[in-house]
Amino acid sequence: MSRSLTPLHRRRNTEVAGSRAAAPHVTQLTNPPLDYVYDGSFEGLLTVLFAVYARKAAPNTIQPLGTMQGGLFAQPVQIDTDEAAAARVWEGLRRYMDQEARTRLFHVFLSEQPDRELLVFRYADLAMRAGRDISENYADDNVRRIAHIAQQMYREKHRMEAFVRFEKTSDELFHATIEPDFDVLPLIAPHFTKRYADQRWLIFDKRRRYGLYYDLTRTDVVEFETSAPQRNTDISATVLDEREPLFKLLWQSYFDHVNIPERKNIKLHRRHMPLRYWRYLSEKQPREQRFEPIKNKRPPGQACLEQGS
Numbered sequence: 532m533s534r535s536l537t538p539l540h541r542r543r544n545t546e547v548a549g550s551r552a553a554a555p556h557v558t559q560l561t562n563p564p565l566d567y568v569y570d571g572s573f574e575g576l577l578t579v580l581f582a583v584y585a586r587k588a589a590p591n592t593i594q595p596l597g598t599m600q601g602g603l604f605a606q607p608v609q610i611d612t613d614e615a616a617a618a619r620v621w622e623g624l625r626r627y628m629d630q631e632a633r634t635r636l637f638h639v640f641l642s643e644q645p646d647r648e649l650l651v652f653r654y655a656d657l658a659m660r661a662g663r664d665i666s667e668n669y670a671d672d673n674v675r676r677i678a679h680i681a682q683q684m685y686r687e688k689h690r691m692e693a694f695v696r697f698e699k700t701s702d703e704l705f706h707a708t709i710e711p712d713f714d715v716l717p718l719i720a721p722h723f724t725k726r727y728a729d730q731r732w733l734i735f736d737k738r739r740r741y742g743l744y745y746d747l748t749r750t751d752v753v754e755f756e757t758s759a760p761q762r763n764t765d766i767s768a769t770v771l772d773e774r775e776p777l778f779k780l781l782w783q784s785y786f787d788h789v790n791i792p793e794r795k796n797i798k799l800h801r802r803h804m805p806l807r808y809w810r811y812l813s814e815k816q817p818r819e820q821r822f823e824p825i826k827n828k829r830p831p832g833q834a835c836l837e838q839g840s
Contacts, residue, residue: 534741534752536717538573538621538637557659562588566607569648571595573640575610576648577617580655582610593648627658632666635677638684641714650676687711688718695723697732705732716743716752724750 565588569575579593586608594607624633636651644650653673658665668674690711697705705727716736720743723734727745733753735742741754 534717534754535573536720536743536750536752538577538633558584558587560584560587560589562586564589564591566591567593568596568607568609569593570612571597572612573637574614574617575612576640576651577620578613579610579648580652581613581616581620582608583652590649590652593652624655624658627655627662628664628666632658632664635666635681638681638718639677641717642680642684643714644680684713684715684718687713688715691715691719692722695719695734703731705730707732707734708737709734710737714739716741719743720750 560583565586567579567582567590569579576593579590583590592607596609621633624636636654639647639651639654650673654665654677657671657673661668665671665674666678669678691709695707695709697707699705714736716734716739719734723732723743724745729747731746733742733744735755741752744751744753
């Protein structure tokens, strides 16, 4: 399954929000519904939407390859990804919704909800037939669900940007492992690319088995075939920078010192930092030793004075 950091691998820098107009004649889906199968990419899903209107057949189901669950007699129709058709659909949607609404459709796709494909189709079809923005039409169940999923995606994106903890390897690569509830790597890529532009880093999504790699020039999607580490602290010590244990200890010491025991509120703490993230946070790992100043760092000349005495 192909992956991209932005829909269609590219996004226009400027878009005219006021270019939406009244809907022209929208193709009526008069043929019997079909089961569609695609490659699992967002471009593939947009190609399916193009095929739906070209065939005039509404979807019974839209399923990625490998997860298809066809009926007893139904023969699914496989739609090959066509980037030109996908771009045509993506640009065509600008006539009925603004950039924020289209972005929500992309977020719904990344949410991995079981019926995400049908939800995207229903929202797009409703907008085209209305000929206007429907993002505030909360009387419609599809609009409400998309708004709710978009809120969930925003919260998960914000948490990942706050809770990622890097470890430095011996070859100067900063590595982090995450396991978010949703596929948010494409959403957090701009944040980390901008914030850590002066160092090489890799963020690996253990659940989805792919990651983001920044090489000081650009951020790319990378996929792994080998088994992933169980958590970021389980990386072999042979590949970590020799100072990494000290960095971890310093971070834990900082966390302990800024903590105010009298103001401890575990319930509130877990609300803002859910338990599922703790396994990847350095400050939440068991303390191996208390922090102590390095004892062999003495002022110049002190060692000579001690020997002379």
